[in-house]
Structure formats: C-alpha cells, structure tokens
Amino acid sequence: MIVETRGLAKRYGAHPALAGVDLAVPEGAVYGLVGPNGAGKTTLLAVLAGLRRPTSGEVRLAPPRRRVALLPDTPQFEPWLTGREVVALARRLVAPGLPVSREERVLADAELSAAAERRVGGYSRGMLQRLGLAATVVGEPELLLLDEPASALDPAGRREVLDLIAGLRGKATVVLSSHILADVQEVCDTVGILREGRLLFQGSLPDLLVGRAVPAYLVRLRPPLGRVAGVLRAEDWVTGVDILDDQRLRVTVRSLAEAEQRLPGALAAGDARVVSLGPQAADLEDVFLELTS
Numbered sequence: 001m002i003v004e005t006r007g008l009a010k011r012y013g014a015h016p017a018l019a020g021v022d023l024a025v026p027e028g029a030v031y032g033l034v035g036p037n038g039a040g041k042t043t044l045l046a047v048l049a050g051l052r053r054p055t056s057g058e059v060r061l062a063p064p065r066r067r068v069a070l071l072p073d074t075p076q077f078e079p080w081l082t083g084r085e086v087v088a089l090a091r092r093l094v095a096p097g098l099p100v101s102r103e104e105r106v107l108a109d110a111e112l113s114a115a116a117e118r119r120v121g122g123y124s125r126g127m128l129q130r131l132g133l134a135a136t137v138v139g140e141p142e143l144l145l146l147d148e149p150a151s152a153l154d155p156a157g158r159r160e161v162l163d164l165i166a167g168l169r170g171k172a173t174v175v176l177s178s179h180i181l182a183d184v185q186e187v188c189d190t191v192g193i194l195r196e197g198r199l200l201f202q203g204s205l206p207d208l209l210v211g212r213a214v215p216a217y218l219v220r221l222r223p224p225l226g227r228v229a230g231v232l233r234a235e236d237w238v239t240g241v242d243i244l245d246d247q248r249l250r251v252t253v254r255s256l257a258e259a260e261q262r263l264p265g266a267l268a269a270g271d272a273r274v275v276s277l278g279p280q281a282a283d284l285e286d287v288f289l290e291l292t293s
Ligand SMILES: Nc1ncnc2c1ncn2[C@@H]1O[C@H](COP(=O)(O)OP(=O)(O)OP(=O)(O)O)[C@@H](O)[C@H]1O
Pocket: 012, 015, 016, 017, 035, 036, 037, 038, 039, 040, 041, 042, 043, 044, 179
C-alpha cells in the first residue's frame, strides 16, 4: 500500500470530521474518495498531505512528503503570473533537478501551450484547473491528492480534466475526491465511500458494483407495457418489475443466467414488441445511495 491510515480521527472542536478511518490505497491505483457534502473528504486529503494534524490515529505514506502533491479544489494563483511562470515556479520549488523541458511537457499535456504566455487572471475555470494539474504533476510526484478536481467545471472542462487524470495511470498513484459518481466510475479503479467521517466501503470498483448490484434487465418495448409487465410478474425467477416510462421496463431477477434462458420466452408469451434488451449495468450511484441513505 502506498497510503495507509489506522484509526484516523480529526475533530474540529467537538465536531468529528473523521472518526476512525482505515484507508488503504494500493500503489498505482486511481482511488476515488466519494461522499456527500461534509463527509470529511477535504479533511482526509489535507491530513494525508500533512496540512492538517490528525487528532489521533496513524498515517503511513510510502513516498517521502516531497513526492506527494495536493491540488486543492479551487487552485489559486497570482493573477499577474503567466501560466508558464506558475508551472516554472512549481518546478523550481519542488523539483529543481528536473529539466526545464518538463514545464513544456506538462503545459502541452494540459493543452495550455497556446495560452502559456497569458496571465492566469484571464484564464477560465477549466484552464485554471488544468493549470493546477500541470503545476501539481510538474515535479513528478509519486502520490497525487486531488480535491474535487472536476466538480466545478462544465461538461467540456470536466471531460478534459478526467482525460488528464486517466493519463496519469501508470505514472503516479492518484487519490481524488468527488461527489460526481459518474466521474469516479469512469476514471477510478478503487473506491472509498465516506460518510460522516467513516469509511462505509473500500475496495475495487468491480467488487463494489458486483457485490451490491441487484441483477436486472432493462427492456425497451413498444407500448403498452401493462400486459408484458403482468406476465413477467407471474414468473418465479422474476423478483420485481418496474415500469420506468412508457417504453422501458426494469426487470430484476434471481440470476442473470436464469433470465438469459427464460426472459425471451416470457416476453414472447406477453406478446411484447421488443426494441432492445440487455442486462442493466451496475451503477455506482445506486450503490452509493443504498450505502449512504
Ligand atoms: N476548519 C474547520 N473548522 C470547523 N469545522 C470544519 C472545518 N473544516 C471542516 N469542518 C467540518 O468538518 C466536516 C468535514 O468537512 P470536509 O470539508 O472535510 O468535508 P467534505 O467531504 O470535503 O465536504 P464537501 O464535499 O462539502 O467539501 C464538515 O462537517 C465541516 O463542516
């Protein structure tokens, strides 16, 4: 493990922001820390980065502190600096031994080469976030801690930042916090679900989804759906039928294998006109709501 905490607790006065967190981040992981507002995500990242002192518990980081970089949720830069100057300053502070060409490289990766000579006071939010990532990776950190790296951005800006994060796989271990579950499902391989300062689940994303998701089929049909729904509900291998709208049924089943065999026959028996049919992909959002509600 590149990061491990044991019984980590942090109180702000009487308020417990972290209440006994045992975090375990495998080396090379892109680890998504998810949780509702106030769950303790920012506090946990700040403690890992050494910016806040835990009230109790242990933190063990495999890399030395200077190889750990934190990107805060809204990175702030002096507005009169150019993008290139921000990245140059970061390199000189954390990794003066790396060649200057490293600055060009991270600016290019962040698609900021053309804007590199502009003052950052005129950058958009998406550009600032990409610049923050460039300045964070310029020193080649082993561990990157990214607080809500894409949450404040529009869809295009999010896309760019998610692609940048995906490109870090294999180069560094990343721990990112987010409350946008689709983003986490897309870029992370490992997930920790935090609520009220406690980890409710931690492990690989497939384990979380496969272990919790109810096996279900999504069936798109020509209306009306009532008769087909009735036929399906009478089957003993069907555990539930939800009419999602006038074209879609969600059929939860005892097992996907059984449904593969019996669903086509049952649909035919209900005179269904099937448009499409397939297993419903497990969704982090469903599992998250189930765990945190
Ligand atoms: N400096 C502080 N002083 C007092 N309480 C704080 C402080 N920082 C955070 N808290 C409280 O600790 C809890 C955890 O906050 P934290 O910012 O770590 O959560 P979060 O999961 O990052 O939330 P968000 O998604 O809203 O940023 C919250 O209840 C918050 O109000």
